[in-house]
Amino acid sequence: MSAIKTHDLTKKFKNLTAVDRLNIEIEKGELFGMLGPNGAGKTTTIKMLGTLIKPTSGTAVVWGHNVLTEKDEVRSNIGIVFQDPSLDIRLTGAENLDFHARMYGLSKEKRKKRIKEVLDLVELTEHAKTLVIKYSGGMKRRLEIARGLMHFPHVLFLDEPTLGLDPQTRRRIWDYIKKMTSEEEVTAIITTHYMDEADFLCDRIAIIDFGKIVALDNSKNLKQAVGADVISLQIGDGEEKFLELLKGVDWVQKITEHDGLIDLNVQQGETKIPEIVSLAQKAGIRIKSVNLREPTLEDVFLKYTGRTIRQEEGGAKSLMKERVRSVERRR
Ligand SMILES: Nc1ncnc2c1ncn2[C@@H]1O[C@H](COP(=O)(O)OP(=O)(O)OP(=O)(O)O)[C@@H](O)[C@H]1O
Ligand SMILES: [Mg+2]
Structure with a gap:
């Protein structure tokens, strides 16, 4: 059994097709990346796989359960670390974790043990009793990852886990993510628009543009295909x-x-x-x-979409400029 399998998974918002017939199969234990620019459909995909929104059509099976007909079973097997912060800043780190674990019905004894384990993993043990309002951005992100792991999920979704963090903090988060997949045996699905992140972390990468997979392979093969x-x-x-x-x-x-x-x-x-x-x-x-x-993932994105990811973030004017430049680069 694979950890996740989708068939023609599609989400439409009125006229906009945010996710367009997505077919992916993710193996157990895999660190799978979804790389794409703003608006590519990454968060929408995660929301469908996490049963937070309904697909318009197509199917998805997560840890053996259908996202439409077995919502509860799917939810008990997954954790999600959202793109937007969702911690309670008036509580301490440990209290945030405890609150989360109660919702999953973990006993007091189990909660205590687990809080210690996950805080250890992200090196926040010393700050367990500090109010989250006093945490730095990086600490908050680490706590969110710890919270995602609290209820022993088999599959963890990390939506833009290092968005807005400084390079040094990002590297540390990467280390925790690597450690987590090896020590906790979780299957992780990471979305990102950072090339280096996908490159460093992921066993395989799906490059997504306008809701569609334009390329899917490990980083090495993707780059080799560029030539x-x-x-x-x-x-x-x-x-x-x-x-x-x-x-x-x-x-x-x-x-x-x-x-x-x-x-x-x-x-x-x-x-x-x-x-x-x-x-x-x-x-x-x-x-x-x-x-x-060597070719980079940026070259890969360029090959399949004719644009670079970075400029995608920069608005229409710079996009035009970049299109000209990318045509030149391809010559
Ligand atoms: N609830 C909604 N209603 C209408 N349109 C939506 C809704 N949610 C997302 N969209 C649109 O669907 C497309 C995909 O959005 P999504 O948030 O999945 O992209 P993303 O790849 O996560 O982007 P980002 O990198 O900015 O997080 C976008 O064009 C977005 O505007
Ligand atoms: Mg998103």
Whole structure:
């Protein structure tokens, strides 16, 4: 049995199709990412899988239960960490957790033990008795993750878990998420519009645009599908001679000269660097520097949508500018 399976899952709001025939199958224990720009349909998908809103059509099965006909069973097996903060700031950290666990009917003894465990996991034990109003943004987010785990869910949904946090705090949250999936054996579904987050955390990533999956695979395969790596070379004397030699190499897909550098498009760049170095040595040419750049998830998004995620956030004007730039980049 998979943790989650959807078939043509669809949500329409009047004329707008927020989620458009989504088909995903998530394995138990997987850390699954949904990467997409603002308005792509990420939160709507999570709300349907979490039984908070009804699909317009299609089906979804979460931990063996149908989201339409077995709401209670689905709810008891999942936890959700929402995009918008939902803690009670007038209570302490521990009280927030206790309140949540009572709603799930955990006994007093179990609650006490579990509060300790989840606070330990996100390193908030020292702040258990501090009012949440005094917590920093990062601490609040950690407490929300802890709360999502309180009732031992099999599946945890994390909607934009690091939105608005500084880079250092984001890294720490990533560590907790990794730790959580290994120590607690939960299946996690994370939505994000941060490329680095999806890249670092997720076993597989579904790239979502306008409610549709445009690509789904692990990060490595997604990037490989974009195509070539770029090797940038800076060489001493004999540039012309070296260019001639490179033109004769069959695995060099493209050669571009710019700013005193030679850029080569090649597949699996790391395996090609030694060959380039030995080619230069044989011809008596000195390589001053070699730099390998792999495609990023941003390149993947660009390939499938013609836009970059970052500019999607920036409004229509910058979007136009970016479209021009992305066409240039694709050339
Ligand atoms: N209750 C609603 N009524 C009408 N339209 C809605 C409603 N909820 C969401 N939408 C629309 O559905 C689309 C998808 O929204 P959703 O919140 O799922 O996107 P998202 O990928 O989570 O975006 P973000 O990155 O901004 O959180 C958007 O165009 C949004 O305006
Ligand atoms: Mg959202």
